[in-house]
Amino acid sequence: MKRYIEEFSCTNKHDDYYKKLVNELEGINGRLHIFNNINREINYGFPFSVKDNICVKGVESTASSKTLEGYLPPFDATAVERLKSKGFGFLGKANMDEFGFGTFGINCANPVRNPFDETRVAGGSSSGSAAAVSILKYHTAIAESTGGSISCPSSFCGVVGFTPTYGLVSRYGLIDYANSLDKIGIISRSASDIRYVFDIIKGRDKYDTTCVDNKVSDERKSKLIIINQLMKNVDEEILSRFDRFISKLQNSGYKVEHVDIPFIDKAIPAYYIISMAEASTNLAKYTGFKYGHKVNDFSLGYNEFFTEARDVFGIEAKRRLVLGTYVRSASVKSKYYEKALRLRHMLIDSFKDALNDGFIISPTMPILPPKLDEAKDLDPVKTYSIDSITVPPNLCGLPHISFPYDYVNGLPLGAQLITNHFNDYAILDFAERWEDEFEYKFKYNLGSL
Numbered sequence: 181m182k183r184y185i186e187e188f189s190c191t192n193k194h195d196d197y198y199k200k201l202v203n204e205l206e207g208i209n210g211r212l213h214i215f216n217n218i219n220r221e222i223n224y225g226f227p228f229s230v231k232d233n234i235c236v237k238g239v240e241s242t243a244s245s246k247t248l249e250g251y252l253p254p255f256d257a258t259a260v261e262r263l264k265s266k267g268f269g270f271l272g273k274a275n276m277d278e279f280g281f282g283t284f285g286i287n288c289a290n291p292v293r294n295p296f297d298e299t300r301v302a303g304g305s306s307s308g309s310a311a312a313v314s315i316l317k318y319h320t321a322i323a324e325s326t327g328g329s330i331s332c333p334s335s336f337c338g339v340v341g342f343t344p345t346y347g348l349v350s351r352y353g354l355i356d357y358a359n360s361l362d363k364i365g366i367i368s369r370s371a372s373d374i375r376y377v378f379d380i381i382k383g384r385d386k387y388d389t390t391c392v393d394n395k396v397s398d399e400r401k402s403k404l405i406i407i408n409q410l411m412k413n414v415d416e417e418i419l420s421r422f423d424r425f426i427s428k429l430q431n432s433g434y435k436v437e438h439v440d441i442p443f444i445d446k447a448i449p450a451y452y453i454i455s456m457a458e459a460s461t462n463l464a465k466y467t468g469f470k471y472g473h474k475v476n477d478f479s480l481g482y483n484e485f486f487t488e489a490r491d492v493f494g495i496e497a498k499r500r501l502v503l504g505t506y507v508r509s510a511s512v513k514s515k516y517y518e519k520a521l522r523l524r525h526m527l528i529d530s531f532k533d534a535l536n537d538g539f540i541i542s543p544t545m546p547i548l549p550p551k552l553d554e555a556k557d558l559d560p561v562k563t564y565s566i567d568s569i570t571v572p573p574n575l576c577g578l579p580h581i582s583f584p585y586d587y588v589n590g591l592p593l594g595a596q597l598i599t600n601h602f603n604d605y606a607i608l609d610f611a612e613r614w615e616d617e618f619e620y621k622f623k624y625n626l627g628s629l
C-alpha cells in the first residue's frame with residue numbers, strides 16, 4: 181500500500197525543500213500550464229493544490245474565467261480550511277476548464293498539457309489538478325466533479341481520482357457550476373492517501389445544508405457488473421486491454437456479469453440539460469456590479485453595458501448560458517428540463533438495483549487523450565458524447581473512483597468503479613488492494629525526498 185502522506189510526514193523538511201520544489205514547479209509550469217498560481221510562502225505541510233473554482237482565502241480564485249480575474253475570496257472553502265487546520269501546506273491553484281465546462285481542459289486561456297505526452301490534453305475539467313498529481317511525488321489535489329471532471333483527467337494523467345457520494349463533502353466555498361450535481365473530491369497518487377484526506381474533509385458543515393453526516397460504509401462486493409451500453413463506444417485497443425484487466429480480476433475471485441440499464445443512453449442529454457440549466461442561473465450573477473468583469477463606462481446604454489460585461493465569457497460558457505436559459509424557459513421546460521429530471525430519478529432507481537450485489541466497472545474514458553488540436557476541432561455534441569461513461573454516476577450522485585490499470589503506447593488507461601450511495605470506503609478499499617499488485621508509473625517525480 182502506498183502511503184505518500186505518511187512517508188512525507190516521517191521525514192524532516194527544510195526551507196530548502198519547499199523553495200526547490202516551487203522553483204522546479206515554476207519551470208515546468210511555463211510549459212504545461214498546470215497551475216494558475218503557485219504559493220511562494222514557505223510551509224512544511226504535505227503539499228495540496230486546490231482547483232481554481234474552490235476558494236482559498238486571499239488567493240486569486242478565478243475558476244479559470246476572465247470574469248473573475250482579481251477576485252480574492254475573503255474566506256477558505258470548508259475542505260481547504262479543514263486541510264489547513266490539519267497542517268497540510270497550500271501549494272497553489274490548479275488550472276481548469278472555465279467554470280468546469282469541458283472534457284479536455286481546453287476551455288481556458290492556457291490549456292494544460294498532459295505530462296505523459298505534452299502534445300495531448302490532460303482531460304477536464306480538473307486538468308491542472310490531475311496533471312499536478314501526475315508530476316509531483318508528494319501532493320494531493322482538492323478537485324471537483326459535476327459530470328466527470330475528476331475521473332476523466334485522472335484517467336488521462338494516470339492518477340487516482342475519487343468522487344464521493346453527493347453531499348458527503350461540503351460545497352461551501354465552491355464557485356458553483358450546477359449545484360445539484362457538484363461534488364468536491366480528491367485526486368492523489370494512491371487510494372490510501374485519498375482515504376486519509378477524505379476523512380478530514382467530509383462531514384457536516386453548518387455552511388452547506390446539503391452536506392450530510394451519514395455513516396460511510398465499506399461493503400465489499402464479489403461481483404463486477406459491466407453495463408453493455410457503456411462499452412459500445414470504447415476504442416478497440418482500450419477494450420482489449422480492459423478485457424485483460426477483467427480476466428485478472430476474475431482470476432482473483434470476482435464474478436463478472438453483463439447487464440443493460442434502461443435509458444442509460446439518455447444520461448448525456450439529461451445531464452447536459454440539467455447542468456446547463458443550473459449553470460445559466462449561476463452565471464447570472466456575473467453582471468459586473470457585485471461580481472464579474474467590471475465595466476467602468478457608465479455612459480453606455482443597458483444593452484451595451486451588459487454585453488460588454490458578459491462578453492469576457494469564453495465560447496463554451498456562452499453556449500451553456502444560451503442553451504441553459506432556453507431549456508428552462510416556460511414554453512419548453514416540460515419538454516426538456518422536467519423530462520431530464522424524471523430521467524435522472526429513473527436512472528438512480530436502476531443503478532440502486534444493479535449495485536445491490538456488485539460494483540459497476542468500465543474503462544473510465546472511451547478514448548485515449550486526444551492531441552490538443554484534435555480536441556479543439558471536435559464539435560460540442562461530439563465532445564459531450566465523450567463523457568458517456570463518467571456522466572451516469574455523476575448524474576446519480578454515486579461515489580466512483582478512477583485508477584490506472586494499464587499503459588498503452590506510453591499513455592495510462594484508467595478504470596472506473598462505481599458503488600452505491602454512502603458505500604464510498606468500499607471502492608477506496610478495492611483500489612488500495614489493486615495498488616498492492618500493480619505499480620503506477622509516472623513521468624515526473626518532482627519533490628522526491
Ligand code: GLN
Pocket residue numbers: 279280281282283304305324325326327328329330357455567
Ligand atoms: N464534461 C462535463 C461538462 O462539461 C463535466 C465537467 C465537470 O464535471 N465539471 O459538463
